[in-house]
Amino acid sequence: MPTPPSLQALLTLLVALLCQPGTRALGAHLVPTRGCPSCRQEGGPPRALREPGGGETGTAVLALGEPCGVYTLGCARGLRCVPRPGEKSPLQALLQGRGVCARPGRNKTGHNPVLKNLTTAVLPGGSSVPPARSPDGRSAELAPCRRLLNSVLESLKLTVIQSPKDIYIPNCDTRGFYRKNQCRSSKGTRRGECWCVDELGQPLTSPDRGDASLQCDGE
Template sequence: MSRLCLLCLATAFAILTRLAEAVGPVVRCEPCDAGALGQCKPLPKDCAEAVREPGCGCCMTCALTEGQPCGVYTGRCGSGLTCQYQPGESRPLQALLEGRGVCSRSASKKLNSILIPVHKQGRQWGPISITVLVDLSDPLLGAASLPASARAKHATNRVACSDAPLPPPSQGPCRREMDSVLNSLKITNVLNPKGFRIPNCDKKGFYKKKQCRPSKGRKRGSCWCVDKYGQSLPGYSGMERSDAHCYNLESK
């Protein structure tokens, strides 16, 4: 009987280990010292709930409420809420990269949605904000919806990294850069946040006007404006802080 128990425990441990590996790399964040905290702006008086800003930032921001749109580039959802793709979404990862998720309450503990963010582990955010937690039996989540690292870990589940198709020439330059970034995640399980940035793309694969680098401890994130091909627009050198406004240029 004891041997059977040990076998069961070993099997359970192996399954949990594979699940832990499948959720992707861990970003090691820089510590939040007094200098970093001193750069934080005060929260508005009407802020119902304060949460830590996305990524490796040290400051607090107002949490998004239930029903508000969310994604990789937005703030965090409030307590009890997760950023989920909407039912029927054929490309959930792309939807969250484009900010088309919704802050919702989890109906169950099934890993059948993409959650942003996942739980915090000290000063490590593991996995990173584009982590994919999926049920591979979901017919909506094909291999194209998974990053390369997840495809490699699930090779036994009919998803082979070596079979990942190259982006067709019709895709825009931003989408090609984003695919390159996602493919690079399989190189190592520990990313250097100083060199990690995901481009902000529109539905056609071109660059959105506003591009940002994430906050990293003491160093605040910066934003700048670009054209559809990713070229910086005059007056925005990339040194502006995260409150850069580019959306008034969309009609130009």
């Protein structure tokens, strides 16, 4: 039986796919073309930014500094959709359209800091951070939220990026337990539903009637 790919490898592949300019055409099938403030013609209304050489039928893209995500239009050539600096839940931010189109940068070691920060933020205990421990001393890998997160990431395929269905990525703390606020991914400009849970993931409010702006006690 072939050895399944590691969790970190799957996450890195997913993020690389999200950030690559080659994925910019996906959003065009999910979200209607919108105006680009930086592309306003003199004396006229805003027009959509299009790739050079694309003509009137070219693919509309987002300009430098514009919000982006899995379900939005892609960034212009030479730009990537990345989490904003200081984002605590970078993968969730990209799924919810809270990224930003930016020029890719590398640190002095030649590594992409976005991928490193995303891996350590979503996977505490991976990369350069020692494994987190739950209150009873066990590895966070055994905690309920972490187990679900591992399962979700292992099942992610490229087709899920193209799917119009809601995506739920569990929001875990550094111990591997559930954070109080859980949300489904947004689709275009519509935010996903949110609900409150306890640290074991048991709902405290209904996910079916959750408000995207829901605030949970203690969060």
